[in-house]
Structures are given as structure tokens and as C-alpha cells.
Amino acid sequence: MTQATYQVTGMTCGHCEMAVRTEVTKIDGVRDVAVDAGTGVLAIDSDAPLSDDDVIAAVDEAGYEAVRAS
Numbered sequence: 001m002t003q004a005t006y007q008v009t010g011m012t013c014g015h016c017e018m019a020v021r022t023e024v025t026k027i028d029g030v031r032d033v034a035v036d037a038g039t040g041v042l043a044i045d046s047d048a049p050l051s052d053d054d055v056i057a058a059v060d061e062a063g064y065e066a067v068r069a070s
Contacts, residue, residue, distance in 0.1 A: 001031065004044045005069040008059055011037035019062040027054050042066060 008020060017035040020042060024033045032045040042059070044050065052068050059066035 002046050002049050004046070004050055004055070006042040006044070006055060006059070006066040007069050008035070008040045008042050008064050008066045010064040011035070011040060013037055016062075016064070020059055020064060023058040023062040024055065027058055041069070 011017060011020065014037065017037050020035045021033045024030060024035075024042065024044060027046075027050060029047040029050065030044060031047060034043040035041070042055075044055065055068075056066050
């Protein structure tokens with residue numbers, strides 16, 4: 001199991017969290033997604049390391065911007 005954390009900008013509510021969660025869970029290998037609109041943190045558990053490009057594209061599809069957290 002691999003964990004990755006991203007910082008998402010533009011989320012303000014539960015609907016925002018749900019939109020991001022819905023898109024990110026479409027990525028192959030994703031096991032669990034936790035999103036917090038208050039902090040902007042997106043945490044992903046997956047079977048193997050995910051491509052940052054795939055995650056950023058999924059967040060973009062939901063209408064937000066993300067960067068990998070260090």
C-alpha cells in the first residue's frame with residue numbers, strides 16, 4: 001500500500017470534497033481517498049505509486065488545482 005498527499009486549492013465545502021473524491025477514485029489502483037476542504041489536503045491510499053499527472057488531472061476534472069505535498 002502506498003500513500004500520497006496533495007494540496008488542493010479552491011475547495012470550500014462538502015460538495016467540493018465529493019467532486020474531488022469521485023474523480024480521484026476513478027484512477028486504477030486507488031483504495032481510499034480522504035479530502036478535507038478546510039485544509040485543502042487530499043490523501044490517497046493506493047496499491048502502487050500513482051502518477052502525479054493522473055492525480056492532478058483528476059482533480060482538474062473536478063474543477064480544482066492540486067500540487068503534490070512535500
